[in-house]
């Protein structure tokens with residue numbers, strides 16, 4: 546509830562990871578065999594894997610060379626082709642890469658026109674604003690998913706959360722989070738699949754008269770009674786995790802302000818180096834989960850990365866394009882399928898960015914980077 550309130554959404558469903566939240570979101574939107582889900586290739590594998598858990602197929606939309614988010618132009622083109630092939634997606638997952646919101650106002654009319662649902666993967670973007678509104682408010686989407694993994698903006702150790710404004714989607718995700726079980730008499734069904742409530746209200750025995758040896762189905766008014774309505778999971782967040790998350794949430798705004806101060810400082814310190822610093826879309830307010838720079842070519846990337854790691858600096862690379870993973874080759878994806886994401890990847894290094902990073906440490910990062918690039 547605290548997260549939902551923070552991001553101006555009606556409902557929040559807390560779970561044990563963003564991966565689980567993505568899976569529940571796909572299930573709640575009835576993704577299944579024969580369906581397609583599209584996402585960005587420049588993301589963590591979880592944004593795509595959720596479709597495969599549901600037996601659906603995955604495809605990707607190449608990224609924008611400035612924002613590194615899914616390109617809306619590429620999406621529009623691909624949708625028009627897919628319409629001709631009868632392969633339109635049921636769900637699109639825009640990923641707010643590095644904390645920078647996707648252009649949701651431009652994506653929403655496409656969802657309307659081509660009839661797909663939207664799950665925002667905001668694993669990098671709690672606290673970000675999209676066109677002035679908090680990411681997670683689901684203004685232009687059905688569901689938004691956050692991650693509280695230790696590397697993310699705020700953490701619960703492991704954890705995730707889905708927000709939505711749709712009471713039915715919230716109910717369905719909450720039910721699937723815990724085995725598909727309900728304790729709400731209004732949701733229960735008789736053996737013949739009829740709603741149970743009016744039977745119980747009439748004081749009737751709900752099930753047909755049990756034959757010998759058959760279990761007795763009790764009336765929905767019995768205080769111990771619950772029903773499994775569909776196959777769910779144990780994806781619950783523990784109270785201990787939630788307590789940590791609640792305390793972390795109070796610090797979110799300070800964390801993001803600090804990230805912005807540090808990113809501006811990086812922009813200045815790197816201005817004379819042969820690197821491209823991350824573009825910030827002025828319409829949005831990034832959560833700045835990552836500070837990904839582009840160096841001149843893949844050899845330079847390799848060298849600079851190694852030099853920084855050797856100096857004890859925790860650089861990383863986000864992301865190996867998902868379609869290049871061995872487990873995705875079986876679907877026919879190949880090198881060159883999403884050239885912008887692949888070119889971005891070859892030159893990418895994420896520099897350390899976290900609230901407790903000091904200016905002195907930042908100076909060392911930039912100095913070592915400068916040496917590696919000279």
Ligand SMILES: *Cc1c(COP(=O)(O)O)cnc(C)c1O
Pocket residue numbers: 561562563564565588589591592640666668669691692693694704705
């Ligand atoms: C971290 C991450 C996930 C998965 O989050 P978990 O909480 O570890 O399951 C999904 N998508 C993106 C973009 C992520 O960065």
